Amino acid sequence: MQKTLLLFFMTLLCSHKVNAQFADFQFHRKLDKVGTENYYSVPLSPAIIANMQNPLDDLRIYNIDGKDTIEVPFLLEYHGDETIETPVKFELINDVTRLKCCSYITLKMPKKMVINMINLKVLENNFDKILSVEGSNDNKEWFTIASHLRITGFENSNSSFRSTSVRFPSSEFVYFRIKFDDDSSPKITVTDANAFENKTIKGNYDEIAIVKSSQVENKKEKTSELILELKGNNRLSYILLKSNAKNDFYRNINIYKSNGSYQTPKGPEEAWQIINSGVVISNTSNELSLQNEHSSKLKIEIINHDNQPISFDEIKLYSEKIEMKAKLPASENLFLVYGSKSIAAPVYDLVHFQEKIPQSLSVINSGKEEIQAAVLVGKANEPFIQNKKWLWLIMGSLIILIGYFAFSMLKKENSEDNV
8 A cells, every 4th residue: 555655656757757847938839730741941030039938948849649749959050250261372474593592482363452361382391491471563673571491301201291271461562572581491393372351241131120229428428328228038149230420430339249238336337248349430231240249239339539420310220030840740730849947958859860851941930929838738747737736745745645655664673672
């Protein structure tokens, strides 16, 4: 009898524990019906991300199949700007040697562009060279870009090493000349050289609504503070700022995100964290990165110095589009759940098999947001415990039961000792 009671109470507690995982999520959305098992794309709207407690961690897909609730693995794909490096080959037009001093190679760009690195192909296996880099637009007047740079290479029967990338401050010239110090080391032979051109492919973004904006002037500090309030904890990619002011301006700004508030003797204070600095210019749509930070409030500090304050007539915030990629089963009961303060990011085997996911996927959309995902999932796993009072009652009963067992055992031992 005692064992039966103990088993009963333990079963109730385990049942509560299984269903408690769903109670962690505050929101759910039902996905469209999936007719055939396959890989699909599930877009994440800014409204979903704004209600997530742990940015992009507290997100799950569940399939309710009869009495079973099955977690569906997924991957996140981001659709912001993509930077592609394209190699650009130089034309080697001069290779000159000055005895007991140095040697020069002159490189001509196929087109004028900004670069900060040149990769050299060296014929020799063993070398250690000090060099400098110069730039020119007419191959006559030269400007020093960087000096005391170094390239090295060695090779033996056990190992080999080669470092022939020359890095320098970003520069824009038609011609580049590299001067090698040959006084302390043998001359080397450069057979080829190239640089890299960075091309940016514009991504896809959603606009984030600004709920409230306000600007105050700090005459003492000669600054303006623009506060932007958003709905929820948004993922912020970049901001556009434009002013229609009649006077030309060139102002430095600092952009901060709010990490919430903290208490001080004078009351609550906002915890601001700087995320970018830059310059805004008149009659221009100034675009500044927000580093994909998460926040519900931004502060833009405008450094006016001795100039008249400015205001922005156009302010737009953007967040890069994000999609979930998952192999969804054929089901009418697929749910997207999110909004948990305690759950950690999932770890799925799917990350090792990304090449199996097709590039083009059909889209499965999510429906209206509903509060309390646990109520929904409970239909598949009807919990016995619907109220915390029941949990406390069962825990109290279990403690009394254990105390009763302990007392009975002590009483039995005392009786045996008296005999």
